[in-house]
Amino acid sequence: MTGRLLDGALLPPALVLLAVAVGAELAKAAGLLPVTVPAPSQVLAILPDALDDLLHHAGRTVRSAVTGYAIAAGLALVMAAVALALRMLERPIVSLAVLVDCIPLIAIAPIFVIFIGQGPRLHVTVAAISAFFPLLIGCVQGFRSTDRNMDELFHVIAASRWQRLCKLALPSALPYLFAALKIAAPLALLGTLIAEWMGTDRGLGAMIVYALFSFNVPLAWLAIVTVCALSALAYGLIALAEQRVVGWSRPPDTLAGGR
Amino acid sequence: MTEIVLSDVSKRFRLPDREVTALDGITETFRSGSFTALIGPSGCGKSTLLRLIADVLPPSTGEIRIGNHDPAIARRSHEIGFVFQDASLLPWRTVLDNVSLPIEVAGKAPARDPRALITMVGLAGFEQARPSQLSGGMQQRVAIARALALEPKVLLMDEPFGALDEITRQRMNLELLDIWKASGTTAVLVTHSISEAVFMADTVLVLSANPGRIAHRIHIDLPRPRRLEMMRLPAFNAVENDVRAALFDDGTRVPA
Ligand SMILES: Nc1ncnc2c1ncn2[C@@H]1O[C@H](COP(=O)(O)OP(=O)(O)O)[C@@H](O)[C@H]1O
Ligand SMILES: [Mg+2]
Numbered sequence: 001m002t003g004r005l006l007d008g009a010l011l012p013p014a015l016v017l018l019a020v021a022v023g024a025e026l027a028k029a030a031g032l033l034p035v036t037v038p039a040p041s042q043v044l045a046i047l048p049d050a051l052d053d054l055l056h057h058a059g060r061t062v063r064s065a066v067t068g069y070a071i072a073a074g075l076a077l078v079m080a081a082v083a084l085a086l087r088m089l090e091r092p093i094v095s096l097a098v099l100v101d102c103i104p105l106i107a108i109a110p111i112f113v114i115f116i117g118q119g120p121r122l123h124v125t126v127a128a129i130s131a132f133f134p135l136l137i138g139c140v141q142g143f144r145s146t147d148r149n150m151d152e153l154f155h156v157i158a159a160s161r162w163q164r165l166c167k168l169a170l171p172s173a174l175p176y177l178f179a180a181l182k183i184a185a186p187l188a189l190l191g192t193l194i195a196e197w198m199g200t201d202r203g204l205g206a207m208i209v210y211a212l213f214s215f216n217v218p219l220a221w222l223a224i225v226t227v228c229a230l231s232a233l234a235y236g237l238i239a240l241a242e243q244r245v246v247g248w249s250r251p252p253d254t255l256a257g258g259r
Numbered sequence: 260m261t262e263i264v265l266s267d268v269s270k271r272f273r274l275p276d277r278e279v280t281a282l283d284g285i286t287e288t289f290r291s292g293s294f295t296a297l298i299g300p301s302g303c304g305k306s307t308l309l310r311l312i313a314d315v316l317p318p319s320t321g322e323i324r325i326g327n328h329d330p331a332i333a334r335r336s337h338e339i340g341f342v343f344q345d346a347s348l349l350p351w352r353t354v355l356d357n358v359s360l361p362i363e364v365a366g367k368a369p370a371r372d373p374r375a376l377i378t379m380v381g382l383a384g385f386e387q388a389r390p391s392q393l394s395g396g397m398q399q400r401v402a403i404a405r406a407l408a409l410e411p412k413v414l415l416m417d418e419p420f421g422a423l424d425e426i427t428r429q430r431m432n433l434e435l436l437d438i439w440k441a442s443g444t445t446a447v448l449v450t451h452s453i454s455e456a457v458f459m460a461d462t463v464l465v466l467s468a469n470p471g472r473i474a475h476r477i478h479i480d481l482p483r484p485r486r487l488e489m490m491r492l493p494a495f496n497a498v499e500n501d502v503r504a505a506l507f508d509d510g511t512r513v514p515a
Contacts, residue, residue: 149347156313156341157361158334167360171351248350248389 013232038218043225046218057207058226061192064120064203065230068127069188073135073181075128080139084169085161094140101133105191109198123195123203130191131184138180142173175249178242185234189227261326261338261412261445263289263312268321269470270307281307283470285321294439294446296456296463298506304471305449306344309415312447313339325413333413337365340411340444342419346398348390354401355386361408370410380404380434396427403431407438414444418451428452429487432459436485453502457495458485465505475505 021040028039047054079097083090109126116122146168154164196205204223211220270282281304289295297305310316311323314330325333333339348357358373377386380400390398399419406414420428432455439446450456456463457479465475479498481489489495 147347149343149345150349152310152315153341153343153347154364155315156334156339157364158337159364163364167364168349171349174351246351248391 010236036217038221042218043221046222050219050222053207054222054226057202057204057223058230060120060202061123061189061196061204061227062230064123064195065127065188065192067120068124068129068191069131069185071124072128072131072184072188076132076135076139076180079136080143080173081165081169083140084143084165090140094136097133097136100129103129105130105194109195112195113198118199122198123192123200126195127188127191130194131188134180134183134187138176138183139173142176142180143169145176146172174246178238178246182235182238182242185238186231189231189234193227262291262324263326263413263445263447264324265312266322266324268311268318268323270304270311270316271319280470282311282318283472285471285473287464287473289445289447290461291326291445292443293461294436294448294459296460297447297449297466298451298453298456298463298502299466299471299474300468300506301451303466303468305466306417307471308466309341309417309447309449312413313341313415337361337409338412340406340409340414342399342402342406342414342416344418344421346390346395346402348398348401348405350390353387353389354382354393357390357401358404358408360405365409369408371408373404373408376404376407377401379438381430396423396431399423400431400434403435403438407442410442411444414439414442414446416446416448418449420455421451428455433485433487435459436483440484453499453506454490457481457498457502458490463502465502474508477501477505 024033024037025039025041027033028037033039079093083093105126109122112122112125116125150168150172154168159167192203193205193208196203197209200206204227207223208220211217211223265285265287268282268285269280272279272281285308297308299305307316311318312325312330314334323330325338328336330339349360352360354377355373358376359369362369362373374386377383380403382397382400382404385393385397390401393401399422403416403419406416420431423431436459448456448459450459460479463475463477463479464473465477466472467474477498481495481498
């Protein structure tokens with residue numbers, strides 16, 4: 001059954017990808033693409049030689065992105081729980097998140113370098129900031145989505161605050177949380193990439209930078225395609241988890257558009 | 260002994276532009292182990308009355324006692340079972356886990372085996388089903404089983420069978436009477452069906468609206484256990500007619 005599920009989820013995007021690749025290949029052959037865009041076959045051709053290098057860099061990027069993502073998710077969950085417990089703090093918390101989201105990361109990352117340096121801690125921080133906003137909004141919205149009757153039920157059965165959070169608010173919020181998790185995953189990856197551009201010796205961001213400086217266009221594109229694939233993979237894995245965990249729910253229509 | 264006593268209870272809601280008196284001057288004693296039906300036009304405060312008894316809302320004036328305690332104490336000691344108008348089941352929990360919820364929350368050994376409760380409401384075999392896989396009537400039965408999980412001394416039901424077809428409703432009525440008799444709980448049932456009120460209750464309270472008041476108190480002297488055949492007896496129809504008259508009455512004539 002999972003096999004068919006995978007087919008259903010993976011086949012359409014795979015076909016689209018194939019069509020784009022064939023289109024690009026033909027366009028390159030017809031001389032329609034600039035020198036900075038290689039043919040897909042050129043990118044594929046360097047893969048065997050570049051694979052070790054690619055994995056070396058991708059591993060670091062994934063680690064930074066996942067760490068930042070997890071920190072952002074944990075922080076968002078805690079802050080949303082605080083907003084749930086103390087309703088008067090909800091607006092300030094959301095406002096703070098909006099403020100954080102308004103920070104132009106490209107501009108501020110160099111400033112972070114001064115405080116945190118250029119190491120993985122910078123990458124993790126920027127990844128977390130990138131992913132934070134949709135996660136927080138998802139958590140706040142999710143916690144707010146509990147049914148009023150359910151609230152009364154938990155009151156009548158004399159549930160504690162903690163029991164309400166664990167047995168009512170969290171499960172009610174799950175569909176919203178998953179929607180937010182799906183949107184935030186590619187953002188965490190993008191944030192990591194931005195931070196890596198600020199200078200590092202290891203990471204897909206670094207790989208793109210040095211490939212461009214050495215005019216190795218196919219290598220740069222290999223890194224770019226890898227980032228896309230990682231984003232899609234993260235999204236897909238979360239969607240799969242979502243189907244498993246919240247099969248009882250239809251996904252909420254809010255947040256669906258993302259950004 | 261779990262008597263519910265309301266003394267001169269009123270409830271006002273403050274809206275942005277005005278104040279609504281949902282209930283006014285409610286003085287009533289629900290005898291221990293009795294079955295009372297509340298009937299009245301919509302908006303007359305039936306749900307509000309149940310919420311006051313269940314300590315979901317505080318009364319604006321007056322006093323409520325449950326077995327000589329404050330409703331808050333009764334609630335915290337898990338003495339109140341509440342069945343909501345819509346079943347209000349947790350969609351992510353199975354039937355069994357929904358019924359077990361109050362036991363889990365109370366953290367004490369189950370007063371009644373949840374599986375036995377599920378069997379009692381006729382849902383044996385559906386323990387692992389999700390609410391979305393059940394019909395409305397089945398969901399409502401799960402809600403009743405859940406309300407009974409801690410053997411509440413007071414069972415409050417807000418139009419629990421409102422959404423059911425006539426046949427299912429009558430079956431549920433009979434089952435509920437058995438459950439009530441066996442448990443000795445003090446039951447209060449809100450309904451908009453006259454025949455359901457008469458069939459189930461010892462006393463039917465007819466409420467009038469604006470403000471919500473007890474307009475009539477009708478005692479049902481039909482023998483127990485009640486049987487569906489009784490609904491065809493002239494005596495049953497006569498009481499039904501009394502309730503109907505009270506419901507559509509302007510509130511000046513109190514039937515015997
Ligand atoms: N939480 C509330 N806030 C404001 N008004 C309310 C609230 N709950 C009930 N009311 C008002 O109180 C009156 C009685 O409501 P309710 O008890 O639900 O009536 P019933 O259950 O008999 O239909 C209605 O006029 C309703 O609008
Ligand atoms: Mg009502």
